[in-house]
Amino acid sequence: MKRPTIADIARRAGVSKGAVSYALNGQPGVSEATRKRIIAIAQEIGFNANSAARALSGARARAVGLTLCRPARILGIEPWFMGLISGFEAELGAQSYALTLQVVASPEQEIEVYRRWWGERRIDGVIVTDIRENDVRIPVLQELQLPAVVIGGPGETGSIAQIWSDDAGAITEAVRYLVALGHHRIARVSGVPDLLHTQVRTKAFDEICASLGLDNTITVPADYTGEEGSRATRRLLIGGDRPSAIIYDNDVMAVAGLAVAQEMGLSVPGDLSIVAWDDSPLCSLVHPPLTALSRDISAYGAQAAHELLNAIDGKRVGNVEAARVHLTPRGSTAPPR
Amino acid sequence: MKRPTIADIARRAGVSKGAVSYALNGQPGVSEATRKRIIAIAQEIGFNANSAARALSGARARAVGLTLCRPARILGIEPWFMGLISGFEAELGAQSYALTLQVVASPEQEIEVYRRWWGERRIDGVIVTDIRENDVRIPVLQELQLPAVVIGGPGETGSIAQIWSDDAGAITEAVRYLVALGHHRIARVSGVPDLLHTQVRTKAFDEICASLGLDNTITVPADYTGEEGSRATRRLLIGGDRPSAIIYDNDVMAVAGLAVAQEMGLSVPGDLSIVAWDDSPLCSLVHPPLTALSRDISAYGAQAAHELLNAIDGKRVGNVEAARVHLTPRGSTAPPR
DNA sequence: CTGAATCACTGAACCGGGTAAGTTGGCAGA
DNA sequence: TCTGCCAACTTACCCGGTTCAGTGATTCAG
Numbered sequence: 001m002k003r004p005t006i007a008d009i010a011r012r013a014g015v016s017k018g019a020v021s022y023a024l025n026g027q028p029g030v031s032e033a034t035r036k037r038i039i040a041i042a043q044e045i046g047f048n049a050n051s052a053a054r055a056l057s058g059a060r061a062r063a064v065g066l067t068l069c070r071p072a073r074i075l076g077i078e079p080w081f082m083g084l085i086s087g088f089e090a091e092l093g094a095q096s097y098a099l100t101l102q103v104v105a106s107p108e109q110e111i112e113v114y115r116r117w118w119g120e121r122r123i124d125g126v127i128v129t130d131i132r133e134n135d136v137r138i139p140v141l142q143e144l145q146l147p148a149v150v151i152g153g154p155g156e157t158g159s160i161a162q163i164w165s166d167d168a169g170a171i172t173e174a175v176r177y178l179v180a181l182g183h184h185r186i187a188r189v190s191g192v193p194d195l196l197h198t199q200v201r202t203k204a205f206d207e208i209c210a211s212l213g214l215d216n217t218i219t220v221p222a223d224y225t226g227e228e229g230s231r232a233t234r235r236l237l238i239g240g241d242r243p244s245a246i247i248y249d250n251d252v253m254a255v256a257g258l259a260v261a262q263e264m265g266l267s268v269p270g271d272l273s274i275v276a277w278d279d280s281p282l283c284s285l286v287h288p289p290l291t292a293l294s295r296d297i298s299a300y301g302a303q304a305a306h307e308l309l310n311a312i313d314g315k316r317v318g319n320v321e322a323a324r325v326h327l328t329p330r331g332s333t334a335p336p337r
Numbered sequence: 338m339k340r341p342t343i344a345d346i347a348r349r350a351g352v353s354k355g356a357v358s359y360a361l362n363g364q365p366g367v368s369e370a371t372r373k374r375i376i377a378i379a380q381e382i383g384f385n386a387n388s389a390a391r392a393l394s395g396a397r398a399r400a401v402g403l404t405l406c407r408p409a410r411i412l413g414i415e416p417w418f419m420g421l422i423s424g425f426e427a428e429l430g431a432q433s434y435a436l437t438l439q440v441v442a443s444p445e446q447e448i449e450v451y452r453r454w455w456g457e458r459r460i461d462g463v464i465v466t467d468i469r470e471n472d473v474r475i476p477v478l479q480e481l482q483l484p485a486v487v488i489g490g491p492g493e494t495g496s497i498a499q500i501w502s503d504d505a506g507a508i509t510e511a512v513r514y515l516v517a518l519g520h521h522r523i524a525r526v527s528g529v530p531d532l533l534h535t536q537v538r539t540k541a542f543d544e545i546c547a548s549l550g551l552d553n554t555i556t557v558p559a560d561y562t563g564e565e566g567s568r569a570t571r572r573l574l575i576g577g578d579r580p581s582a583i584i585y586d587n588d589v590m591a592v593a594g595l596a597v598a599q600e601m602g603l604s605v606p607g608d609l610s611i612v613a614w615d616d617s618p619l620c621s622l623v624h625p626p627l628t629a630l631s632r633d634i635s636a637y638g639a640q641a642a643h644e645l646l647n648a649i650d651g652k653r654v655g656n657v658e659a660a661r662v663h664l665t666p667r668g669s670t671a672p673p674r
Numbered sequence: 675c676t677g678a679a680t681c682a683c684t685g686a687a688c689c690g691g692g693t694a695a696g697t698t699g700g701c702a703g704a
Numbered sequence: 705t706c707t708g709c710c711a712a713c714t715t716a717c718c719c720g721g722t723t724c725a726g727t728g729a730t731t732c733a734g
Contacts, residue, residue, distance in 0.1 A: 003456060005720055016684050021722060031682060048456025052392035053720035056689045061389065063437070063459075082419065089440040098459060099438045100400070103426040119340055119385025121690095122400075122435065226622040252622065259624035285563040285589065286623065287596035342690055353714050358692060366693095368712060390690035393719045 004045045012045075013038050024049070055121060063098040064088075064308060065123040067110045069130060070224075078224065078252060079280035080297060084151075087301020088127065095309060097124075107132075111140050118146045125312045127304055131155060132194045147311040149304050154319060155196045161307045161317040165300065167197050168204035170293045170325035171247065174275050175208045177327055178245045182335040183273065187243035188219040189232040189253055198249065205247070216241055222253055229253025233260040237272070244336040245273035251282045254290055258332070269334035279328050288331030295325040341382045349382075350375050361386070392458060400435040401425075401645060402460040404447045406467060407561075415561065415589060416617035417634060421488075424638020425464065432646060434461075444469075448477050455483045462649045464641055468492060469531045484648040486641050491656060492533045498644045498654035502637065504534050505541035507630045507662035508584065511612050512545045514664055515582045519672040520610065524580035525556040526569040526590055535586065542584075553578055559590055566590025570597040574609070581673040582610035588619045591627055595669070606671035616665050625668030632662040 006020045013020065015034065022029040023038040030038070041047075055061045066088070068081060085099070092099055100123055104110045114137070117123045125147035128137060138157055141148045150157045153164040178186055188205055191198045202219055209217040220236060222228035229252060236243055237260065248254035254276030261272050268274055268288055276283050279294035300322045310317045343357040350357065352371065359366040360375040367375070378384075392398045403425070405418060422436070429436055437460055441447045451474070454460045462484035465474060475494055478485045487494045490501040515523050525542055528535045539556055546554040557572060559565035566589060573580055574597065585591035591613030598609050605611055605625055613620050616631035637659045647654045 003458070007720075015682095017721075018685075018723075019683060022683090025722085027723095029682070034682080046452070046456065048453055050393070050720055051457040051459045052389040052398065053689090054722080055389035056387070056393050056691090056720080057722045058689065059722075085438065086440050089438075093439065096453075098454075101422065101426075101436045101438050102430065103423050115383070116385055116433075117435075119383065120388035121340070122388045226618050252618075256622050259622060259626075262624040281563050281589075282619075285593050285596060287599040289596075344690075354691075355693075355715075356713060359713090362692085364693090366712070371712080387690055390719090391692080393690080393721090394692045395719065396692070 003050075004047045005050070006047075008045065009038060009041050009047060012041050060124050060312070061121055062096065063100050063123045064092065064305070064312075065100045065102070065114070065117050065126040066129075067102045067104045067113055067126070069104050069107065069110055078250065079282060080250070080278060083280070083297030084129070084301040084304075087298035087303075088305040090298065091302040091305035091309070097309070107136055111137055114140065114144065114146060118144050125149070125308050127151065127308055128160075130192075131157075131196045133196055133199065135196075147308065149308040149311060149317075151300070151304050152195065152197045153200075161311050161320070163300070163304050163307055163320045163322055164197070165295055165322040165325055167201045167325065170277075170295075170327075171201050171204045172208045173325075173327050174247055174293055175205065175212070175214075177329070178247075178273060178275070178333070179212055179214070181245075181273070181333065183245040184214060185216050185241060185243040186214060186245045186247065187217065187236050188247045189229060189236070189249060189257065190219050190221050191224045191249035193221045201249065216243075218243075222249070224250050224252060226252050226256040229256035230260050233257035234264075237261065237264060237266065243272075245275070245333070247275045247277070249277050251276045251278050251280045251290070251292065254292075255282055255286055258286060258290070269332050270337050273333040273336070275327075275333060284330070291330045291333040292328050293325050294328045296323055299323055340387075341384045342387070343384075345382065346375060346378050346384060349378050397461050397649070398458055399433065400437050400460045401429065401642070401649075402437045402439070402451070402454050402463040403466075404439045404441045404450055404463070406441050406444065406447055415587065416619060417587070417615060420617070420634030421466070421638040421641075424635035424640075425642040427635065428639040428642035428646070434646070444473055448474055451477065451481065451483060455481050462486070462645050464488065464645060465497075467529075468494075468533045470533055470536065472533075484645065486645040486648060486654075488637070488641050489532065489534045490537075498648050498657070500637070500641050500644055500657045500659055501534070502632055502659040502662050504538045504662065507614075507632075507664075508538050508541045509545045510662075510664050511584055511630060512542065512549070512551075514666070515584075515610060515612070515670070516549055516551070518582075518610070518670065520582040521551060522553050522578060522580040523551060523582045523584065524554065524573050525584045526566060526573070526586060526594065527556050527558050528561045528586035530558045538586065553580075555580075559586070561587050561589060563589050563593040566593035567597050570594035571601075574598065574601055574603065580609075582612070582670070584612045584614070586614050588613045588615050588617045588627070588629065591629075592619055592623055595623060595627065606669050607674050610670040610673070612664075612670060621667070628667045628670040629665050630662050631665045633660055636660055 006017050010017045010020045019030050020038055023035040102113050128148055128150045131150050131152040149161040151163055153162050220232040222232045254274055261268050266272050276290045276292040279292035283290040283292045307317050343354050347354045347357045356367050357375055360372040439450050465485055466488045468487050468489040486498040488500055490499050557569040559569045591611055598605050603609050613627045613629040616629035620627040620629045640659055644654050
């Protein structure tokens, strides 16, 4: 019942442990005949190298870490993280790396987890999301020399690899589209203001609105949750100079906003046009289906994992832009009445 | 820059490696004074035991595995898995166990992953979800003697721990509630029919409907996705003898069903009442908010993790029922017009 | 035919903790 | 003063791969 080791294989093949190691790892040092024989025996007895022993003798842990720093109730509903995770998996699985997950409550706790993981040599690198301005995690990662890739930005990450999508371009496209439909009063419900990509979006939104001569544009900060999305929407729709279109920073808030509009007896898209950020199945699930800024989150994740594996291999990696975000028009946008 | 080992601590404390090991693990064999001194040094230099070395010397890997066997596009939107995961974390984190995740395409691939993980000693146990009748994974887990806990059921899992919620009771409550409101034609859109808990629900649904003398009750099988939820709903609403209430096996299909009803000009709850299974934020996000069968998914996950840790510790565990499912009435149910 | 190079492999050290078995020193009791 | 005993350590080996320095056999050039 004991799980087989290379010593068992060595005994059965009549060679030394060393030879078995060379044979199984494709290293030179054994003849082709012996290699084949050893591989056959390994397969026959269902051998899998003990990852602990392997990691201990200087090699990799063959695992990467991901922390999720949002309350469970948001994590659950947001398609973003799951999309990202399955993207990671596609890339990591191919290289037989494992993904280790931890839910944390704060960036400080996240740093603790990084320190522990790295100290324990449990992982070879980490994927960092929800990057902020002057993010406290960056200097720690540099101090630890822990291979990492940062998702979101672009921002200051020093020597750490970074992958980002062109959020500024995306929001510009959305505003231009709404203006082309005839909208003048465009509002925005943003995600957490601290996050770098929120700032990028806010800046780009303000700029394009100014350059198109729109006034009364407003960004209401929220936190990606449905509750905040509802609250922000109510605030916008109650006011005197009601916007005719709202851009939301994620799909959950957009759906919540749609519900508020319906509840207030406003027709979508007749009285209010809605644009969601990140096109998840959620957007096509509701009625009317939501116009969204789409990007392939899975591919984004796969690309991030790829960069991380490069960083782990010591290859210098830089600042990578992910695939373009594009606007997918659906039933929630139309010319204002 | 090298990460510290117990040998470093031993040198600084002027004792042997063995003494350090005893001190840090709370074992007898060192005086309190020495123990304190050693712990202080460990803290000072930021020592973390190398998990590989620890795992190698007979101890635990201190990690558990979870595979997700659904396409990414469903995983993303379904709050269920993320809820479960954060529940696991709450329990695992407290015992400083890590969670290793893998997305797989089929039960066969899932088995491969279990074999590999266990062979590599990467994990100490696994959490198995989406259990089917005569599930192919059960005999493999028993053969490998891999500690496991099965979520869903109740069903035949032999010696493997199991945790389940009273789905039969829940659906009975939902049907009784709808009948009390005055509904006679109640339909149901189910999840994947192979899954054990789907079968439990279907059986209970048929039984309670029969015992209440309802005819024309029908269960349309679907697969938890929004698309299938829409399709099934359309099929039900197009038919001659339209149901006045539909119970959905998850929240995503319920939301999709709501959109279909709105699209067809039916008022909810006036023309159609809707009940969702699993009360996620999604249910209160839409308009009208959905009546749902609520359960604390996180607590469910925490309980499962707890049972698994017991199983890993060799404690015999059995068949545990999770906290009750209860009906949360909201705006999507009312007496039929 | 000899010396050098190459090949196929062995043996042993090593990674960093865990732990059984052995070794002190100090103190109590006779 | 001697024995016995215990706490407080030390020593040494284990876990299971990886890797490096040999070693004997064979090949090959000169």
